[in-house]
Amino acid sequence: MAIIKFIKSKLFVGLYLLIVLMPTAFSKSVSYSLPYGWSKIKDMSNIKAINKYCEYDFFADHTKREKRYFEKNCPFESSSDIAEPKEIQEDYSQVERRYLYQSDNFSLFLKEKPITDPDIDPYFNSPTTILFLEKEGQIVDELTIRWHHTHDFGFTDELSYFIDKQFNIWLINHGVTEEGYWLSLWAHYKIDPQKLKFEAITVKTSGEQINFPDNLVVFANADYDKNSVQQCLKEEFNNECHDGNIYTYYLNEIKKNTALLVKKSQAPKNAFSLFKKKLDRSCLTMPRFDYIKGAPFPYFNDLYSCEIEGLKQELIRIEKELAKK
Numbered sequence: 001m002a003i004i005k006f007i008k009s010k011l012f013v014g015l016y017l018l019i020v021l022m023p024t025a026f027s028k029s030v031s032y033s034l035p036y037g038w039s040k041i042k043d044m045s046n047i048k049a050i051n052k053y054c055e056y057d058f059f060a061d062h063t064k065r066e067k068r069y070f071e072k073n074c075p076f077e078s079s080s081d082i083a084e085p086k087e088i089q090e091d092y093s094q095v096e097r098r099y100l101y102q103s104d105n106f107s108l109f110l111k112e113k114p115i116t117d118p119d120i121d122p123y124f125n126s127p128t129t130i131l132f133l134e135k136e137g138q139i140v141d142e143l144t145i146r147w148h149h150t151h152d153f154g155f156t157d158e159l160s161y162f163i164d165k166q167f168n169i170w171l172i173n174h175g176v177t178e179e180g181y182w183l184s185l186w187a188h189y190k191i192d193p194q195k196l197k198f199e200a201i202t203v204k205t206s207g208e209q210i211n212f213p214d215n216l217v218v219f220a221n222a223d224y225d226k227n228s229v230q231q232c233l234k235e236e237f238n239n240e241c242h243d244g245n246i247y248t249y250y251l252n253e254i255k256k257n258t259a260l261l262v263k264k265s266q267a268p269k270n271a272f273s274l275f276k277k278k279l280d281r282s283c284l285t286m287p288r289f290d291y292i293k294g295a296p297f298p299y300f301n302d303l304y305s306c307e308i309e310g311l312k313q314e315l316i317r318i319e320k321e322l323a324k325k
Helices: 002-026 039-043 047-053 064-073 086-091 226-234 243-263 271-283 298-323
Strands: 036-038 098-102 107-113 125-135 138-150 156-163 168-177 180-192 197-204 208-211 215-218
Touching: 036 039, 039 156, 039 168, 047 180, 125 197, 138 168, 138 197, 215 243, 215 271, 226 243, 243 271, 243 298, 271 298
Parallel strands: none
Antiparallel strands: 036 156, 098 107, 107 125, 125 138, 138 156, 156 168, 168 180, 180 197, 197 208, 208 215
């Protein structure tokens, strides 16, 4: 009996250890090649200032002082802080998928999308790079993070990125012309570990800033003129109406009329902020930026269409409320 008890106790301990240790014995070890990309990108959100520092006529003669100022202040003049691990560099053209991170929870890998457009010369243009989020061998989300297109005279249009160890992802759209370097977009994303999705945090352009999930800020435009916008709106087929100006016009009208409703005790004091937050939340979708030659990103066209339509409907509702006795 003692022998049987001993065997049973050993068997129990063995089974217990097998159950406890099995997940670690067979689990995928965590491995990563992060950070990866151009680290300077994360600090390049001040688009207006950078564009000013990077104005530089490449075809003109410059003094040594002007050259030093340009080289010191324009961030595109130096790319020495690009983080690209040696093993990634070596395998860059040898593998279909370049894994940056692998674990039991999820994996991250880069894959190039081949150029299929016959109008794009692969000699002067690089394939688009996609960042994929993978779970148990299945792709659950993806994000375009890089392209490089060269136009006439060597002018470029690029999307560049940086990914840190906390899975923050930064993107910028930038390039170069005869007038210097330009920056048009700065975006910050992060991976949601529960949803296993790429989530936008902030997107900035020279005209707007989007703070997800529910705050669109359109910057003041020095050229905005209320009378010009009103005249533009009367002309049904006028394609010169700037979306940002139209948005500003309707937003100001709603602010003014909502204040009248509040004054008449027909709306709470925070009625405007509540409405705007609700509208922004409904219109702000996950921004994905893909290259379209000579055209703005469709994302902003769709965003303004949604916002302006929502503002129009709210203005109609408020005017009806004000008309009541």
